[in-house]
Amino acid sequence: MATMTMAKALNAALADALLDDERVVVFGEDVGQLGGVFRITDGLQARFGDKRCFDTPLAEAGIVGFAVGLAMSGLRPVVEMQFDAFAYPAFEQIASHVAKLRNRTRGALSVPIVIRVPYAGGIGGVEHHCDSSEAYYAHTPGLKVVTPATVEDAYSLLREAIDDPDPVVFMEPKKLYFSSAEAELPARTAPFGKAVVRRAGTDATLVAYGPAVPVALEAAEAAREEGWDLEVVDVRTIVPFDDATVTASVRRTGRCVVIQEAQGFAGVGAEIAARVQERCFHALHAPVLRVSGLDIPYPAPMLEHTHLPSVDRVLDTVARLQWDDQPDTKWVAA
Amino acid sequence: MTTTPQAVRRASPRTRRPATPAAPDPSAGLLPTTEPVRLLNPDGTPLPARDDYPEPPVDALREMYRRMAVGRRFDVQATALTKQGRLAVYPSSRGQEACQVGGVLALRDTDWVFPTYRESMALTSRGIDPVEVLTLLRGDWHCGYDPAATHTAPQCTPLATQCVHAAGLAYGESYQGRDTVALAFIGDGATSEGDFHEGVNFAAVFKAPVVYFVQNNKYAISVPLSRQTAAPSLAYKGVGYGVPSEQVDGNDPVAVLAVLTRAVEHARSGKGPFLVEAHTYRMEPHTNADDATRYRDAEEVEAWRDRDPIARLEAYLRSREALDDAAVAAIAEEAEAYAAALRDRMNAQPAVDPLSLFEHVYAEPTPQLVEQREQVRAELAAARDEQGDA
Numbered sequence: 004m005a006t007m008t009m010a011k012a013l014n015a016a017l018a019d020a021l022l023d024d025e026r027v028v029v030f031g032e033d034v035g036q037l038g039g040v041f042r043i044t045d046g047l048q049a050r051f052g053d054k055r056c057f058d059t060p061l062a063e064a065g066i067v068g069f070a071v072g073l074a075m076s077g078l079r080p081v082v083e084m085q086f087d088a089f090a091y092p093a094f095e096q097i098a099s100h101v102a103k104l105r106n107r108t109r110g111a112l113s114v115p116i117v118i119r120v121p122y123a124g125g126i127g128g129v130e131h132h133c134d135s136s137e138a139y140y141a142h143t144p145g146l147k148v149v150t151p152a153t154v155e156d157a158y159s160l161l162r163e164a165i166d167d168p169d170p171v172v173f174m175e176p177k178k179l180y181f182s183s184a185e186a187e188l189p190a191r192t193a194p195f196g197k198a199v200v201r202r203a204g205t206d207a208t209l210v211a212y213g214p215a216v217p218v219a220l221e222a223a224e225a226a227r228e229e230g231w232d233l234e235v236v237d238v239r240t241i242v243p244f245d246d247a248t249v250t251a252s253v254r255r256t257g258r259c260v261v262i263q264e265a266q267g268f269a270g271v272g273a274e275i276a277a278r279v280q281e282r283c284f285h286a287l288h289a290p291v292l293r294v295s296g297l298d299i300p301y302p303a304p305m306l307e308h309t310h311l312p313s314v315d316r317v318l319d320t321v322a323r324l325q326w327d328d329q330p331d332t333k334w335v336a337a
Numbered sequence: 338m339t340t341t342p343q344a345v346r347r348a349s350p351r352t353r354r355p356a357t358p359a360a361p362d363p364s365a366g367l368l369p370t371t372e373p374v375r376l377l378n379p380d381g382t383p384l385p386a387r388d389d390y391p392e393p394p395v396d397a398l399r400e401m402y403r404r405m406a407v408g409r410r411f412d413v414q415a416t417a418l419t420k421q422g423r424l425a426v427y428p429s430s431r432g433q434e435a436c437q438v439g440g441v442l443a444l445r446d447t448d449w450v451f452p453t454y455r456e457s458m459a460l461t462s463r464g465i466d467p468v469e470v471l472t473l474l475r476g477d478w479h480c481g482y483d484p485a486a487t488h489t490a491p492q493c494t495p496l497a498t499q500c501v502h503a504a505g506l507a508y509g510e511s512y513q514g515r516d517t518v519a520l521a522f523i524g525d526g527a528t529s530e531g532d533f534h535e536g537v538n539f540a541a542v543f544k545a546p547v548v549y550f551v552q553n554n555k556y557a558i559s560v561p562l563s564r565q566t567a568a569p570s571l572a573y574k575g576v577g578y579g580v581p582s583e584q585v586d587g588n589d590p591v592a593v594l595a596v597l598t599r600a601v602e603h604a605r606s607g608k609g610p611f612l613v614e615a616h617t618y619r620m621e622p623h624t625n626a627d628d629a630t631r632y633r634d635a636e637e638v639e640a641w642r643d644r645d646p647i648a649r650l651e652a653y654l655r656s657r658e659a660l661d662d663a664a665v666a667a668i669a670e671e672a673e674a675y676a677a678a679l680r681d682r683m684n685a686q687p688a689v690d691p692l693s694l695f696e697h698v699y700a701e702p703t704p705q706l707v708e709q710r711e712q713v714r715a716e717l718a719a720a721r722d723e724q725g726d727a
Contacts, residue, residue, distance in 0.1 A: 028512075054512065060542055065501050065535030069543075072505020075490070076513065080505075092531070099495045100502070106697045107479040107491050113700065144698050168700040196704070243703035 004187050009157045010180040013043045015188050016161035017081065021051045024079060027165060029056040031066055031083030031119075040085055041121055041180055063093040067118065071100050074114040081165055087122040088131035094139065101170045102145030116170045117161070122150075123214045123264050125178035125311055127304040133177075134301055135265030137213070140172040141241045141274070147195065148241040150174040152216035154183065155190035156239060163195055176214035198245035200252060204234035207258035207324055210249055210275055212238035215262040215312055222317035231321060241271055246278055253279050254286040258324045260294060262312050267295030289325035367581050369572035373616050374596050375586040379644045381652025383591075390595040395659045401442055401590055402650045402660065403668050405434040408458040409647060410672035411467060414679055415457065415474075419625045423683050424474045428455045432620035435590040435646035436552045438462045443548075443597035444520055449506055451490045451499040451521040455552075459522065460489060467679050477687040488517075496527035500536025500549065504610070507545040511607075518604045520548045520597075526557020528574060529565050537610065541578045546604035548597065549580075549612045552587060554619040559632040575612035587615030588641075590650040618644075691717060 007015075020027045029047055031039075035058040038045030047056040059066050063084055070080035084090035090097075097118065105113045124133030141148045147169055151157040157175070164171035193199050201216065202223050211219040216237045223233035236252050238244070253259045259279050263272040276291040294312045302310045323331050376384055376392060386392060393401075412431050419427040430437050437458040441450060452459055454473070461467045465482045472481020473492055480491035490506075493499035503521035510517035527533055528551060540547040551571050555562055568574060575582030581603065585596040593615060600611035618641040622629035629638075654660035695702050695710040702710065 060535070060538050062531075062535045062538070064498075064532055065504075065539045068498060068501025068532060068536065069505035069508070069539050072502040072507070072519075073509040073512075075484075075502065075506050076509025078509050078512070095495060096498060096501070096532075100498060103479075104491070105699070108484055108697075109478060109480075109693075110697045110700075111480075111483040111485050112491075147699070244705065246704065 004185045006183050007154060007186050008181050008183045009151070009154050009175075010041060010043055012154045012158040012186060012188065013161055013175065014045055014047070016158045016165075017044060017047055018050065019189055020081070020162060020165045021047065021055055024165070026077060026079040027055070027081060028073065028078055029081045029083075030059050030069075032059065032061055032085050034058060034083050039083060041177070043119070043175070043180075044083065063090055064096050067093040067096040067101060067116070070116045070118075071096065071104070071114050074116050075112060079115055079165060081117040081119065083119045085121070086128075086132045087120055087134040087136045090118070090120050090136065093118075097140070097146070097172070098143050102143045105169065106145060113168055114170055115168050117164045117173050118170070119173045119175060121177045121180075122174045123176050123178065124301060124307050125214060125264075127307070128177070129304065130301070133307070135263070135296065137172075137174050137241060138265060138270045140174075141271055145170070146242060147171040148174065149195065149239065150176065150213035150241065151239065152176065152179065152201075152211075152213055152237050154186045156192050158186070158188055159190050159192040160195075160239065162189070162191075167195065174213060178214050179217070182217070193239070195240045196243040196245055198239055198248040199237050200234060200248070201237045202233070202235040204232040204256065206231045206233060206256055207260065207321060208234045208236055208249075208252040208256045209260050209262055209317065210236045210238060210279070211262040212241060212271070214264050218312055218314060218317060219262050222314045222321070225314055226318060226321060229318065229322075233321065238275070244275075244278070246282065249275065249279060250282045253283045257286055257288040259283070259287070259291045260317065260320050260324070261291065262294045262317060264296050264312060266298045267293055268298045270295060288328075289323075290331065292320050292323060294320050364576050367576040367579065369570060369582045369584040369614070373584045373586045374592045375589050376591040376595060377589045377649055377653050379588070379649060381649045381656065383653065383656075390592065390599060392591060393594045393598060395654070395657060397442065397594065398591060398650065399654060399659050401435075401438055401594060402647070402654055403671070404438040404442065404462045405590065405647050405650065406668045407672045407675050408434050408438055408462050410676045411461050411679065412458055414676040415471065416621065416625065418471075418680070418683050419474075424471060425476045426624045426626055427457075427474055428624045429619070429621035430455050430458045432641060432645070433552055433554060433587065433617045434458065435593045435650070436550070436587050436615045436617055439590060439593035439597050440520055440522060440550050442594060443601045444518065447488060448517055448601075449488045449490065449503070449510075449519040451503040451506075451519060452492050453496075453499065453522050453524060453527070454492050454494050455524065456492060456522050460492070463487070463489060465489060467675075468682050471683065475683070475687065477689050497523060497530035497532040497536070499523070500533050501539060503547045503549075504536050504540035504543065504545045507540065507547045507604075508543045511546060516546075516605055518546045518548065518601050520550055520601070523549060523551050524557065525551060525553040525555065525562055525571060526560065526565055528571050534574075534578075537575065537578045537580055537612065540610035541580050544607065544609040546607070547610040548600045548604055549575075549610060550597065550600075551612070551614045552617055553614055554617050556619060556623070556633070558623040558627060559629075561632075570614055572612060572614035580610050580612050582612040582614070584614040584616065587617030588644045588646040588649065590646050591653065
């Protein structure tokens with residue numbers, strides 16, 4: 004066991020994939036000599052050469068479209084979108100081709116591409132550097148959407164993404180890049196499609212993914228003082244979604260709060276809340292509530308903490324889970 | 338401190354510096370010829386031979402004629418099938434036969450084609466089953482042929498996006514030691530899309546063996562070329578990316594094949610991409626759903642009828658004694674048989690299976706898709722039971 008950062012685990016996953024599979028190529032903007040603006044590809048070009056890890060023209064649609072062609076030729080492209088919002092020029096390539104080529108051709112073509120997207124905020128980034136864009140991808144059939152919250156998951160999920168026969172949008176929470184933990188690599192954690200209970204509890208379930216997982220865990224710790232024993236489920240793979248684990252947890256606890264950093268309206272949390280409500284209605288003692296970012300464009304750095312789901316906001320929401328069997332005052336007309 | 342006019346004059350390089358010898362023009366070899374390459378007059382009489390674009394062998398030209406004649410008959414048949422309701426929509430390439438056939442005839446079977454929705458004729462000319470080509474337009478699935486087996490990407494409906502795929506495929510092939518060339522078809526309107534520029538640029542930077550083949554048929558649905566570009570020719574778009582480019586008379590089959598042959602050789606020899614603009618004309622509306630009389634007049638269309646590529650090649654081949662009445666009749670007969678077989682097969686109602694909707698979204702369906710598939714299965718069973726009861 005060694006202490007390492009999520010960034011290092013991601014770097015190790017890329018290096019091991021390059022080592023194990025000669026079809027793997029890593030490319031994007033500044034990923035070569037520089038090693039990426041977050042250093043996730045640090046040292047890969049020096050170690051594997053500039054044919055396997057290379058810089059491209061600064062054009063995201065080009066990067067993803069180029070990956071489509073490379074995948075058609077039999078390679079396994081892993082591309083980096085430098086920041087969440089800078090992936091938008093590639094959206095047509097992702098939604099119209101990456102996601103659909105297998106289906107369009109009845110399986111004759113597949114494009115096993117990994118699109119790495121550093122996403123979400125909490126790092127004081129300026130405009131266009133902090134978007135939580137996962138809902139756009141999760142809403143697009145044909146894509147898998149994965150987001151690690153732990154160091155070992157970062158390694159394991161990225162390795163699995165690269166090996167996966169389908170395209171994967173791999174969402175990396177920027178604010179967790181330099182979080183560290185004890186990890187032993189090569190780690191293999193739960194596979195795609197499995198949510199994981201990060202903290203067992205009996206009174207309510209907090210469902211979270213990516214950057215919201217540490218917030219949920221911290222809130223669960225703080226809730227002990229309030230007398231609540233909260234369970235925390237880490238979704239890990241938004242697509243495919245693990246209804247079974249989430250449902251089982253909520254049926255045990257009878258209460259559920261879904262936490263996401265993205266703006267809430269029509270978001271992944273809304274989907275999760277709906278699914279839980281559909282499957283757990285008779286086990287629920289209170290409506291499923293959500294804690295999300297505000298329905299605003301991502302704010303300027305000095306205002307981002309108002310936007311981000313905080314421990315306090317989570318606890319305030321947990322408090323509204325009808326512990327006294329009274330209606331939620333928020334929705335009762337004064 | 339102020340500067341005197343004299344001081345300014347003294348510092349002027351025009352008067353003080355010795356003349357430097359002219360640097361070589363870095364765009365030399367990149368820009369197209371000022372007039373489209375043409376080897377036949379519209380009446381099929383030959384123009385003087387050119388060293389830069391040698392005339393293709395007569396056997397190749399005879400084969401080109403055969404494919405163009407069959408291709409046109411296919412196109413007419415597909416248009417008729419649309420009027421009969423057998424196809425949801427059909428974008429004709431009538432008038433563009435030299436480009437449709439030349440684009441695939443210049444390639445090897447192992448080379449890749451990246452077509453748009455207008456390339457049905459090119460694909461059938463490549464030997465792909467016409468019913469599979471028309472699957473998209475009949476609507477029983479999206480892509481009906483196997484792209485891996487035919488080395489032909491699905492017909493691309495989002496404009497210009499295939500330009501980047503072609504760059505990636507071609508680079509990936511050379512990366513793995515294969516000498517495959519990719520040819521991407523694209524129309525005049527789509528050269529305005531960002532992905533055209535990104536594709537050409539990526540291909541140039543990575544020296545990917547791609548031929549970008551622009552069929553400038555003068556209209557993007559209704560919008561004329563003047564609204565797409567202020568460039569002297571679409572072939573000028575290569576120079577900014579360091580890509581050699583050429584323009585050709587797209588209704589001159591001999592010139593089209595000659596230019597594309599050189600472009601493909603250029604790409605295959607490791608020199609990177611090549612851009613060709615073919616000046617041609619779409620004789621039919623954009624699709625059967627379009628009314629072309631709203632944006633172009635009959636005289637314009639008639640003028641292009643005189644530049645018909647098939648008649649032009651036929652006249653030339655007859656003058657070379659490479660084609661006679663019997664050969665023309667035999668090809669016409671072949672085209673009729675091709676169309677008749679297509680008609681018969683397209684008159685059969687295709688079988689579609691709602692449960693297949695879940696099969697290829699992912700390699701393995703997600704639990705949610707399995708659930709939805711079972712729901713549809715139950716709905717279908719219930720509907721069958723109801724029919725049985727009735």
